[in-house]
Amino acid sequence: MMLQTDIAVIGAGPAGANAALAAARQGFSVMLLDEQPLPGGQVWRAKSTAILDAPATPEGDAGDRLRQSVKRSSVTYAGDARVWQIEPVEGAWQLHMLKGGRTAPLRARALVIATGAREFVQPVPGWTTPGVLGLAGATALFKQELALPGKRIIVSGTGPLVFYVAAEIRRLGGEVAAVVTPNSQGDWLRVLPAMLPRPDLLMRGARWIADLMASGVPIHWRHAVTRVEGGSRVRGVGFRKLAPDWSPIGTSQGLEGDSLCLGNGLIPAVEAAQLAGVALAYHPELGGWVPRHDEDGATDVPGVFICGDSAGIRGAAAAEIHGRLAGLCAAQHLGADTRKERKQLRPIHARAARFGTTMTALSIPRAGLAQLTTEETVICRCESLTRSAIAAEIAGGARSSNAVKSGLRAGMGACGGKFCQTTVARMIAAADGRAEADVPPPTPRPPLRPVPVSVLAGDFEYSDLPIPKPAPL
Amino acid sequence: MTRIYDIAVIGGGIMGCACALRVAEGGMLPIVLDQGDLGQGASGVNAGTLSLQIKRVRLMPYALKGHHEWARMGNAVGFHKTGGYTLAFTEHEAELLYERQRLKAEAGAPISFVSAQTLRKAEPGLTQKVVAASYCPEDGYANSSLTGQYYRRRLQDQSISYHERCPVTAVDHDSNGFTLATPIGPVRARRLLLAAGAWLRPVAALLGVDLPVRARVNTVSVTGRMPPLVSTVIGHATGLLTMKQKANGTVLVGGGWQGRGTPQAGRGQVTAETVVPNLALAQYALPGLGNARVLRSWTGFEANVPDFYPLAGALPGVENAFVLGCVRGGYTIGPYIGRLMGDFILSREPELPLFDPARNFDEEAT
């Protein structure tokens, strides 16, 4: 039997969950889907059932409040549900999701996409070594399992996330070998005025940094990890001073550690929106390619709305409000009048977004950081393709993401290009003297996540297969 | 002074590029223009099957020649001659298989019928539920993803001009030839070849010619790397399954199950309604495929006209304009028919006859 709902929301982070709640309050049936067992998204990821008791954290509390709200609402939550296909069917949207070892269709009259973000990591030699985790990836371990990737951990990357990760490592009993960040203290001083509207976050960040200093953990400002030593596991890293454009200068220094958390900002996860037919626009200040949308999250595709970080990296606080806007917008599409409420929310969202985009700005890599990727560095992890192989393909005339993907398989592997396409596109743009905005990502392809053939096929009799009439002889 | 090319080719797929290479060999100065990248339409997104068992009887001589072309291109296009089995799972399908493969064998394809025992020995991973099977040692596959890279290199080697992301938006023509409006400015040529695949109809319309071109939206899927499951190209009596495991372990599944969308709208879409039974059929044939994960499904537009035979010849009503496309089995036959078309444009007698685009299309194929 086909599941039906008025509004389907993909992603139950602060944006998606609030979209679902706002739409449900307008009287619509809402189904909220997420890959994780419980709502919260990456930022407010819920603890696993292995954690019986643990001290409270701001993220945990915010997530618990959200989970309570969803539980108390009329929203139907489907956890551990991976949407793998989105298609328009008879004026509605049909989603196909993987849940409990089966695939099931869901039909919705409107669709809210709140798929969040993924991490950008500038490839450096050795970044594929076991023990190297994304910065955001590390936070997933902290929040879900209260676990650490190692005992003596090097934390490296841009923006505020390095300090959150370092603080969490210390809170969970680990040792931070050092924090290595391309940002300078000056970069942070310059954004202080923009942080004043959020004294809570400002104070928290200040405490993280003060704690590192008081405990003698080195903070290497305006530096970057330039290579990972080890082989089958991380043993240490090399790091270097950066020029103002973040190109590496100076001699390499060494650090010992058994794991490395590495990240250079977030990228909107746009594949679901692309599958729904939403066009992308390039907004570097929002993390790169962003589905085209208006301030309330309405896209050019009727009945499809987008919110939160998947609409551009603006952070969790903005995502909550953006979610409500998009949920109300979806309700409007189905006949409710939500104009007044949306009008009230817009300035609140704008304020939160200003703060969020300031943090995003600190996280966005400057051009010189691309020089960390040496000729022999693997860029496409799935297919083990090095920078020199990709450069040769581009030099041979492949001047689009699709062309490099076809000729070389960069983006054809298991991750679907999620961790190489930004680097590849930048290489094409640089080689061809074009703007990054002129090199869009490859054509999106379903499934959004790998799906076992046996799960797709399900139980069937041969005679059930709707085999069409044979081709002309 | 603007350069005047001997011929402008609209469409940088296999046929357009193969024709450009041929006319250049014959001394002409061609230019190739593509709205996207070279070889990224049907030429680059089809399943890459090179199987005589799924070719149309009347096109068999072209397909046999086509196989030789692919064998010659070899590694550069990921060519593998593996042999191929076509399977029937019911008595009805077995009848269909006998009837069809016999006709194809008569047309020159070295197709034979094999016993269940022979099949099991050759492909132990296949289901035991096979009722009948045919075999063709000439069958195999190439990697269609490499089409663009291959032809880009060939054009560069021959110093043939090509422009990607260069859609032709208008065509003027007078007694001196054609002037094409493009993003790189006007392109002038004495002759014009339309080789725009599923986009032939709107391109011909720029010259005021209505070609009855339609498009099928064929779906292809690929899995992650798997241990060896199957070593030959596997088909189905109805033609609705093609499957092969690449050297890297990935398994490619096609067979012409229909997605949605139109070339005019820009892209085709996979639909669960057809991709699911396509993969179920593949798993039925090869049970071990059940453990594989589907990483990507996509569609490609396969152009055709009502009789499902090629358009290959002079464009009706426009002097010095030609059209090439709508070849069923176009991946296999493309390199060869592109060469024939080049000969025709060079005013040489093609080795095999072309297919007059001015013919009457009323007779629907059965």
Place this chain on the structure above:
Amino acid sequence: MRLVPDHSGRIRRSALVEFTFDDAPVKGHAGESLAVALIRAGHLHLRDAPEDGAPRGAFCCMGLCQECVIGIDGLAVESCREIVAPGLVVTSFRGRA
């Protein structure tokens, strides 16, 4: 002096259960992610990259990168999304394509 308190002593976890990784016994807390249990046990190297055979392990920890894929019941699954359960038989994708 520390301004961020150490909470590690205040975390209570579920009982340890045993599963196997390439036939070696591994202990993990029931309900936690397989990736975390494997990391804690020192099994960082979960698979070899198909083309160059280089060692790989958990990277994105959110089910995207496919680097932490392991085998359970013949299926390739992301260890960051699988849950530890007693008696689970886990195989690595090391040493094979």
